[in-house]
Amino acid sequence: MTTYDDATRAAVAELLLTLADDEFILGFWDSEWTGIAPMLEEDVATSSIAQDEIGHAKAWYEMLAALTGDNPDRIAFGRPPEDYRHAALMNHPRTDWAFTVARRFLYETADSVRLEALSRSSDPEIGGLAVKMRREETYHLLHWSAWVRRLAEGGAGTHERLRAALERLWPEAESIFAPLDGEAVLVEKGILPESLSLLRDRWVERARAELEPLGLPTTTTPGPGSAGRLERTDDFRWLWGEFTMVTRSEAGATW
Amino acid sequence: MPDLVWEVFRQEAEGDPLVHGGSVRAPDEELAMHYAREFYGRRQESIRLWVVPREAIVELDDPDLLQPPFDRSFKRPSGYLIKHKLEAARQRAGAPAIVAGSAIPEPEDVG
Numbered sequence: 001m002t003t004y005d006d007a008t009r010a011a012v013a014e015l016l017l018t019l020a021d022d023e024f025i026l027g028f029w030d031s032e033w034t035g036i037a038p039m040l041e042e043d044v045a046t047s048s049i050a051q052d053e054i055g056h057a058k059a060w061y062e063m064l065a066a067l068t069g070d071n072p073d074r075i076a077f078g079r080p081p082e083d084y085r086h087a088a089l090m091n092h093p094r095t096d097w098a099f100t101v102a103r104r105f106l107y108e109t110a111d112s113v114r115l116e117a118l119s120r121s122s123d124p125e126i127g128g129l130a131v132k133m134r135r136e137e138t139y140h141l142l143h144w145s146a147w148v149r150r151l152a153e154g155g156a157g158t159h160e161r162l163r164a165a166l167e168r169l170w171p172e173a174e175s176i177f178a179p180l181d182g183e184a185v186l187v188e189k190g191i192l193p194e195s196l197s198l199l200r201d202r203w204v205e206r207a208r209a210e211l212e213p214l215g216l217p218t219t220t221t222p223g224p225g226s227a228g229r230l231e232r233t234d235d236f237r238w239l240w241g242e243f244t245m246v247t248r249s250e251a252g253a254t255w
Numbered sequence: 256m257p258d259l260v261w262e263v264f265r266q267e268a269e270g271d272p273l274v275h276g277g278s279v280r281a282p283d284e285e286l287a288m289h290y291a292r293e294f295y296g297r298r299q300e301s302i303r304l305w306v307v308p309r310e311a312i313v314e315l316d317d318p319d320l321l322q323p324p325f326d327r328s329f330k331r332p333s334g335y336l337i338k339h340k341l342e343a344a345r346q347r348a349g350a351p352a353i354v355a356g357s358a359i360p361e362p363e364d365v366g
Contacts, residue, residue, distance in 0.1 A: 041290040
């Protein structure tokens with residue numbers, strides 16, 4: 001890991017934690033579809049993508065642990081709910097299929113913009129990992145875009161359900177790009193090559209290009225803003241209880 | 256969504272034959288590709304997949320064409336014995352005759 005002064009290290013740690021928590025929490029929510037997705041093939045695909053996200057979270061947590069001298073398992077499973085830094089978008093359960101498709105589409109488009117920027121990071125380790133992840137995320141984006149088109153053009157009220165989910169989730173998806181405390185340092189050093197507000201605009205443009213031709217909403221009402229990564233819901237606390245159950249049952253156990 | 260069945264063939268290494276992996280259900284080509292990738296490629300076990308709608312496959316299973324009732328053993332290469340021709344050729348060339356128990360296998364069924 002590159003050696004940084006204290007302020008920069010804190011800023012990098014904050015960035016890595018948000019990247020890891022986004023992937024980790026979304027991966028856990030979507031794994032709730034395992035066994036009950038709309039059809040067997042989609043069940044396997046959704047579960048596999050959820051598993052990919054947990055794998056990406058693991059890679060970010062390991063990088064963070066190396067930077068701060070911590071333990072990746074401790075970071076992933078040993079924090080109280082208030083210490084997680086995922087975007088507000090990840091505060092809800094899987095809900096129905098249209099909700100999951102809407103959330104996945106908003107997240108994948110945002111994540112692709114974010115990873116594209118990070119692949120140009122001045123930090124070679126962050127850049128290298130982003131390049132690797134982008135290859136896997138390409139398929140994720142293809143898959144969820146395919147589902148957006150199918151629900152938008154499908155019968156039996158699927159368009160309406162997707163529209164409602166997108167309208168509800170847009171403002172919270174914005175919190176993926178909520179400003180970070182140490183952002184100025186990150187941008188100045190090229191660790192994050194562009195500001196999050198710039199990435200946010202690029203994301204809106206890309207999501208719009210796909211949604212507008214399908215007659216789906218792209219307007220954004222004001223979201224939680226910079227508080228978007230601090231908000232915690234009861235739904236999230238429930239999920240936290242689920243994914244920390246094993247580690248809490250036997251403190252200090254090793255595999 | 257109407258479900259179609261797609262047959263998936265997979266290749267493990269460049270130059271290998273594509274072998275039938277199994278099938279997936281999907282409403283269209285795009286999702287069929289995604290599902291084929293998940294079922295027959297997500298563990299990096301394939302380098303190429305062919306995804307074919309089952310209707311596109313021409314099936315032939317007529318026993319009159321494939322399993323005719325007459326003896327067809329003469330169509331197999333083993334129907335032609337070259338043992339004696341080979342022995343004669345060896346003698347003409349002055350090579351010692353192959354005797355039973357020799358380390359060199361006798362090419363009985365080569366056609």
